[in-house]
Amino acid sequence: MVSEKDFIPAKYTNSIEKGAVKWSAPSNIALVKYWGKKENQIPANPSISFTLNHCKTITSLAFSKKETTGNFSFDLLFEGKPKEDFKPKIQKFLERIEPYLPFLKEYHFEIDTQNTFPHSSGIASSASGMSALAMNLMSLEKQLHPEMTDDYFFQKASFLARLGSGSACRSVKGSVVVWGNSEITGSSDLFGVEFPNKIHDNFKNYQDTILLVDKGEKQVSSTVGHDLMHDHPYAERRFEQAHENLSKIKTVLESGNLDEFIKIVESEALTLHAMMMTSMPYFILMKPNTLEIINKIWKFRTETQIPVCFTLDAGANVHVLYPENVSDKVLDFIKNELVGYCQNSQYICDEIGFGATKL
The missing domain is CATH 3.30.70.890 (GHMP kinase, C-terminal domain)
Structure with missing residues (x-):
């Protein structure tokens, strides 16, 4: 059974001064809904969702090493313009995930994000947004720890995304994702997992x-x-x-x-x-x-x-x-x-x- 401690890294084997990465992550729509949660974004019940294709967030992350490491440091652009009212949510997210990404205060980040669907269209963008940011931060961690396996990479990305927005953990993989302890093999409260069984052709390209x-x-x-x-x-x-x-x-x-x-x-x-x-x-x-x-x-x-x-x-x-x-x-x-x-x-x-x- 995977626990939170499994996502706290050992010493990194590499160092990097600066760089940039870019990911897109989709929204998702739950078929069985989760409503109600416990502490630390743990769902009160399991859920299962279709991962969407076109409704997604595209986020680039530029990072550079700072001289001092006291605080989180980031600039945030939404569709090319500063977006101050998004910053508290990002700040809270960084605070939550710092135990699992201890390098966060060592870098200044420039986050540039945009949606392929109209913002405030009534489509939940927190799932795609937090998932895209988590993918970028995991790409940086993989550069610091190149030995990381792909399975661990995606599992931890889903774990981190969940700490930003619960349903974001279902946006890392596709096409059908389960989140929450249940009878489905490999399911967990901590991250989303791809539906492990063969899906009938009726649901292909749904x-x-x-x-x-x-x-x-x-x-x-x-x-x-x-x-x-x-x-x-x-x-x-x-x-x-x-x-x-x-x-x-x-x-x-x-x-x-x-x-x-x-x-x-x-x-x-x-x-x-x-x-x-x-x-x-x-x-x-x-x-x-x-x-x-x-x-x-x-x-x-x-x-x-x-x-x-x-x-x-x-x-x-x-x-x-x-x-x-x-x-x-x-x-x-x-x-x-x-x-x-x-x-x-x-x-x-x-x-x-x-x-x-x-x-």
């Missing part, structure tokens, strides 16, 4: 069209929402349900049973929002147009028998999931019947991807 219902700032942050699970009247039963659904979806991903996939995925999405509506204080992140889209999807699926379904993250936007072989029909349906419910008619076409990439 499509995700993201309908941007509301691009505004969420009225409740995910951190606050997770914290509300501590005294939630239905928390324990929800955590049991997540384990049960993970077991079911494991079988579904192997068998290709799309009807069962749809039931689990849609139930999980609605359960996530039910937890928000029944916490204290309670809140609703869905918008009227979210519900309109869901009802339209149900009607279309009943009338056509096309296996299209929805999922939601902790927001109003709708992820429309469907197999590649029905893409033309589903996209026609989206353009003709659903786009009108999107803010400024905006939507993003994505598909299953394969994780972070060095550029």
Whole structure:
């Protein structure tokens, strides 16, 4: 069993004065949701996600050795411009990961980051952003310790990304990632692991069209929402349900049973929002147009028998999931019947991807 101590490095065998690296890391969408966490970004229940392909963060990291090592030192650019309001989150991330990357205060960093999707589009960028930054920092550590294995590199990158944003640990690899101790071989609370079993061809190149219902700032942050699970009247039963659904979806991903996939995925999405509506204080992140889209999807699926379904993250936007072989029909349906419910008619076409990439 891997523990946190396994990610504390021994003495480095190499030294480096300066350099630069660049990685892209994708967003991901959970099929079985995690909601609620313990100390140190440990999930209250396991989750499983599709790694996306086009919705990603591209981050470059330039580093140079400092003369003094007292504090963290970094400049942050977002899409080429200084972004001061992002800096506290990066500062907190560096503080959390310093025990595992003891060289951090020895360098000045220039972090330049951009998203391939519109910022504040309502698509979670913390997962892709923290994952991309973790990949860059691990590239620096690998230069300091060239003997590091690839397995350790990616496992530790996922471990570090988790300390920045829980779901970021699911953005390091692809195409299906499990996070949280469960019946799935190799799974861990500390990092995400690739789904170890053969995935049915039905799920190859699975499509995700993201309908941007509301691009505004969420009225409740995910951190606050997770914290509300501590005294939630239905928390324990929800955590049991997540384990049960993970077991079911494991079988579904192997068998290709799309009807069962749809039931689990849609139930999980609605359960996530039910937890928000029944916490204290309670809140609703869905918008009227979210519900309109869901009802339209149900009607279309009943009338056509096309296996299209929805999922939601902790927001109003709708992820429309469907197999590649029905893409033309589903996209026609989206353009003709659903786009009108999107803010400024905006939507993003994505598909299953394969994780972070060095550029």
